[in-house]
Every structure is written in structure tokens, then in C-alpha cells.
Amino acid sequence: MKSKILLPVVLLLAVLTGPSLLAQDEYYRPDSLRKEQPERKEVPPVERNPQQKPVLAEKKKLSDFKNxxxxxxxxxxxxxGLxxxxxxxxxxxxxxGYELAENLVAGVGVTGMYFKSNLAGVNSIYxxxxxxxxxxxxxxINIIGEVEALNVEADTYKKYDxxxxITSPMLGAAYSQPLGGKFIKAVHLTALYNFNYDNQVDDYGNNISPYGLFWGQPIVIRVTFL
Structure with a gap:
């Protein structure tokens, strides 16, 4: 009777203590018998070129403009003007105007002008x-170079009016305020110097240029939308 009770107790103890013995055996195994773990490889840090980002941005900007x-x-x-x-x-x-480059615009224009001066006795169309x-x-800030040709009135010894x-080569600068339009990108407050102003006279020595910040001055002031 005792042997019948003892046998189940022994089997039960064997079942309960088996896993812990196996775990201890796994712990005390040599490293060569353990399950091999993949070694973690250290990756050396990659040095970044501080100029790499601006160069890439510049190339992208140039590529966008070409497209x-x-x-x-x-x-x-x-x-x-009025x-x-x-x-x-x-x-x-x-x-x-047409954008030749990201920061360079070339263009053409036509001019029509009505000028009247009661003091000078001028009443003319240019x-x-x-x-x-x-x-x-x-x-x-924009640098502007311009050549303008105008047909004007000029008194001569042979004929009045x-x-x-006359041709006016001009150079100057403009303060520009972006507008964000599709065709009108900005408004420009422009000051130009007329290099040929002193030579634009009639036979009596009167200046025939319709421009000038003040009477008799070669400075041309414009407000331009472009």
C-alpha cells in the first residue's frame, strides 16, 4: 500500500524539479555550448561635410530654374508717370522681360510720352x-543697365520743332519689393544716370531730353512693375 502511494509522489517530484535542473544545466554550460548570439558591429560615425547641404540646395535650385x-x-x-x-x-x-538666369532678366519696352512746359514753351509728344x-x-537690390532711343523735338537753324x-545709355540701381504675381514679380523704385545727357541739345544749346529729376539734371527716376 505504501509503495503504491510512494511511486506517484516520486513521479510528481521529478516533474516539478526537472525544468529547474535543466535551466541550471544550461546556465553552467561552457560558452562554446551556449546558443551563439550574433555580435553587434560598431559602425564608425560618418563625418558630414558642412558645405554638403548648401551645395545640394544650390544644385536643386539651379535644376528647378532650368526646368x-x-x-x-x-x-x-x-x-x-503723371x-x-x-x-x-x-x-x-x-x-x-525674360529670365536668362535665376538673378538676371533681359527685356525690351516701348515709350510714349506727352510733355508740356509753359515756361519753356514746349508742347510735344515723344x-x-x-x-x-x-x-x-x-x-x-537690382543693378539696371539700359539703352533708350527717343524721337523728340529739336529746334534747328533751318526748322523750328x-x-x-536721341540715344540715352543709362546705368543705375533699383530698390525692389516682391509682389508674387505670375508676370509682375516685383515693383522697382529705380534711379538711373543718363551718360549722354549733356550731348542731347538742339542747335541753340537747349537740352531736348524729356527726363531729369530736376530741370537740367541727368538723373532719371522711375517706378516700374516687372
């Missing part, structure tokens, strides 16, 4: 055209 369509590079606008009083000056000059280059040093063409 621009003709319409996206086109600029349309012009300049206008002065009433002793001197009446109405000026309308539509212009078109017309002509211009070609220009505009280089953006920074988005707010004769007409002649």
Missing part, C-alpha cells in the same frame, strides 16, 4: 523704345 517653362520665365509690366502743373508729363512705357538688363544682387532721335 522652368517659357511662360514661367516671362515678365510683363512697365512704368508710368505730372500736372507748370510741367505736364504723361509717360506710359509697357515692358516685357516716342521710342528701350532694351535693358536687370541683375539682382539680392532680392531687394524739327524731330530727331
Amino acid at each position: 522652368k517653362s517659357f511662360i514661367d520665365r516671362l515678365r510683363l509690366g512697365g512704368s508710368f 505730372s500736372l502743373g507748370t510741367y505736364t508729363n504723361v509717360n506710359l512705357s509697357p515692358m516685357a 516716342y521710342g523704345g528701350r532694351a535693358f538688363l536687370m541683375y539682382a544682387v539680392i532680392p531687394e 524739327a524731330r530727331k532721335w
